Amino acid sequence: MRHSIRIAVGPVQFRIGSDWAAPIAALEHLYRGYPQDETRPADATVRLFAARPWRRWVRPSVHIGGDFVVPDALPLPLSMGLLAAEMGMNLQVALGWRRHMLLHASAVAKDGRALIMSGESGSGKSTLAALLGEGDWRLMGDEFTLIEPVSGDALAFPRGVSLKNEAIAAVAARVDAARLGPLMAGTPKGDIRHLIPRADAIAAMHEPARPALLLFPRFGGDAAIEPMGEGEAFVRLTEASTNYVALGEAGFAALTRLVRETPAFGISYPDSVTGIALVEQLWAEAAK
Amino acid sequence: MPDPIYRAAPPDALRVEPLGELTAIFDRRSMQTHLVVSPMPEILEAMVADGCEAVTLAAQLAESFDFDGVDDVQPILAERLSELAAMGLVARA
Numbered sequence: 001m002r003h004s005i006r007i008a009v010g011p012v013q014f015r016i017g018s019d020w021a022a023p024i025a026a027l028e029h030l031y032r033g034y035p036q037d038e039t040r041p042a043d044a045t046v047r048l049f050a051a052r053p054w055r056r057w058v059r060p061s062v063h064i065g066g067d068f069v070v071p072d073a074l075p076l077p078l079s080m081g082l083l084a085a086e087m088g089m090n091l092q093v094a095l096g097w098r099r100h101m102l103l104h105a106s107a108v109a110k111d112g113r114a115l116i117m118s119g120e121s122g123s124g125k126s127t128l129a130a131l132l133g134e135g136d137w138r139l140m141g142d143e144f145t146l147i148e149p150v151s152g153d154a155l156a157f158p159r160g161v162s163l164k165n166e167a168i169a170a171v172a173a174r175v176d177a178a179r180l181g182p183l184m185a186g187t188p189k190g191d192i193r194h195l196i197p198r199a200d201a202i203a204a205m206h207e208p209a210r211p212a213l214l215l216f217p218r219f220g221g222d223a224a225i226e227p228m229g230e231g232e233a234f235v236r237l238t239e240a241s242t243n244y245v246a247l248g249e250a251g252f253a254a255l256t257r258l259v260r261e262t263p264a265f266g267i268s269y270p271d272s273v274t275g276i277a278l279v280e281q282l283w284a285e286a287a288k
Numbered sequence: 289m290p291d292p293i294y295r296a297a298p299p300d301a302l303r304v305e306p307l308g309e310l311t312a313i314f315d316r317r318s319m320q321t322h323l324v325v326s327p328m329p330e331i332l333e334a335m336v337a338d339g340c341e342a343v344t345l346a347a348q349l350a351e352s353f354d355f356d357g358v359d360d361v362q363p364i365l366a367e368r369l370s371e372l373a374a375m376g377l378v379a380r381a
Contacts, residue, residue, distance in 0.1 A: 231310025235323065245319075249303065252314040252321055256305040 001047060006038070007031045007089075010146065010157040010205050011099065014089055015042035019050045020060065023081030030082075030160040030181050030194055033202050044096055046088035048081060064088040068095040080184050083192055086162060093144060093157070094242040100146035100155060101247055101254045104240045107140035107154055107209075108132045114154040114209035115283060116145050116262075117217055118240045121189075124219035127167040128275050130195055134174050139201040140209065149247065149254040152261065153208035158201050160194040168193045170272060213286040214264035215279065223274050225282065226266040233264040291342050291362075293381040294369050296335035302377065304329060315376060322375050331368055335378060342366040 001017030003024040008014070009031075018024050047065035050056045061075035062084040068091055076084045094102065105118035106129035115137075117125040126142040133139025140156035147154055160181065163171050168191060172180060181194035214233055228236075237255055238244050244251045263286050269275035303314040311329045313322045327349075334348050342365040350361070372378045 229309060230307035231312075231323070234307050234310070234312060238321065248319050249314055249316060252303065252305075252312070256307060256312055259307060 008034060008036060009159045010155055012093055013040045013043045016046045016085055018048040019056050020078060023048055023085050026082040027085055030196055033199055044092035046092060048084050066092050068092055080187050083184055083187050097243060100148055101241055101251050102243045103145045105145045106142045107145040108137035109140050109209035110137050112209055113212035115213045116211055117215045119217050123217050124275060125217055127272055130161045130171050131272055131276060133201060138204055139197045147254050147258060149250040152257050154211050155208055156205045158197045158205050160196055163193050163195055165190045171195055211258055211262045213283055214262045216266045218268045221268040223278060224268040225278060228264040228266050230259045233259040293341045294378045295381045296378055318376055342369055
C-alpha cells in the first residue's frame with residue numbers, strides 16, 4: 001500500500017497499510033517509543049483503504065481490511081483514520097490470535113504481579129488502568145490481557161490507551177500533552193483521544209506478571225465490593241475472552257487455573273477516585 | 289416404556305474441574321465446555337461405562353448419599369440423565 005508502518009505491541013507484530021498518509025503519521029506519533037524489530041514477520045495485517053480510487057480525495061472514507069474483516073462495518077471519515085486503525089488492530093488480535101488466551105480486560109502490574117480488570121465498555125476498566133498507570137503501577141494494557149496457557153502468566157498488550165468522553169479530561173489533566181494523540185470528536189464511540197503509555201511501561205512490555213487479583217468493575221452506584229466465586233468468574237471470563245472456544249482444552253485449562261488461583265471481586269464505584277481507592281484496598285489484601 | 293439405559297462417556301473424554309458451586313466440564317470430543325451444578329457431577333461419577341438405567345444408578349447413589357427412598361429418586365434421575373444425554377455427556381445405550 002502507499003503508506004505503511006510496523007508496530008509491535010506486546011507479543012503481536014502488526015503491519016498496517018493505508019491509502020492515506022495521515023493515519024500512518026498519527027500511528028508513528030503514538031508508537032514512536034515502542035521497540036521495533038524490523039526483521040520480525042508480521043502476525044497481523046491491517047489495511048485502511050478507499051472503496052474507490054477517487055474516494056481517496058472525494059469525501060474520503062476509510063474501510064478497514066486485513067486478515068479478518070467485519071463484512072458490514074461502515075467506513076469511517078478520514079478524520080477518524082486513527083480510530084479505524086485501532087479498530088482494525090483490535091479485530092485482528094481478537095479474531096486471529098491463538099498463542100495466548102485473550103481476555104477483553106485491562107491490566108496493571110506491581111512487583112511482578114498483575115491486577116486484571118474485566119468489564120463491558122463503559123465499566124471504567126480502561127480509565128482505571130490508565131489512572132493507575134500514571135501512579136506507581138505498570139500499565140499492561142487498557143483493552144486486552146493475554147494469558148500464557150502453560151505458565152498461567154499475564155502478558156501485556158500496551159497499545160495506545162483509548163480514552164473516551166469524560167475520561168479524556170480526567171487523564172489529560174495529569175499527563176504531558178506530548179503523550180496525547182489528536183482529539184477525535186463525535187466518533188461512533190463518542191469522543192476519543194489516545195494516551196501513549198509511560199516509557200517504562202512500554203520498555204517492560206515483554207515482562208510477564210503473575211495474576212494476583214481479578215476485578216469486575218462497574219461504574220455508577222455506591223461504592224461496593226462483592227466477592228465473586230470461581231464459577232461466576234469463570235463464566236464471565238469465558239464471555240470476555242475472544243478466543244476461548246478456539247483454544248479448546250488449552251483455554252479451558254488456563255481459565256480454570258486462573259479463577260482458582262486468583263481472588264475475584266465485583267466492584268461498583270461512583271467516581272474514579274473511589275474506584276482507585278477500592279482497587280488499592282483490595283490489592284493490599286490480595287498482596288498479603 | 290422401559291427405563292432407557294445410558295452409557296457413560298469413554299474414559300478421558302471429559303475433563304471435570306470443580307469451581308466452587310459450579311463444575312466445569314470440558315468434552316474433548318465436541319470441544320464444548322459445560323457448566324453444571326449438583327447432582328450432575330455426582331451422577332457422572334457414579335455412571336459406569338457399560339451402561340445403566342436410572343433405577344440402578346439410584347441404588348448406587350443411595351449408598352453414597354442420604355436418600356429417603358430409591359423410588360422417589362428414580363424419576364428425578366431419569367430426567368437428569370436425559371438432560372446429560374442432551375448435552376452429549378452420556379449416551380443412550
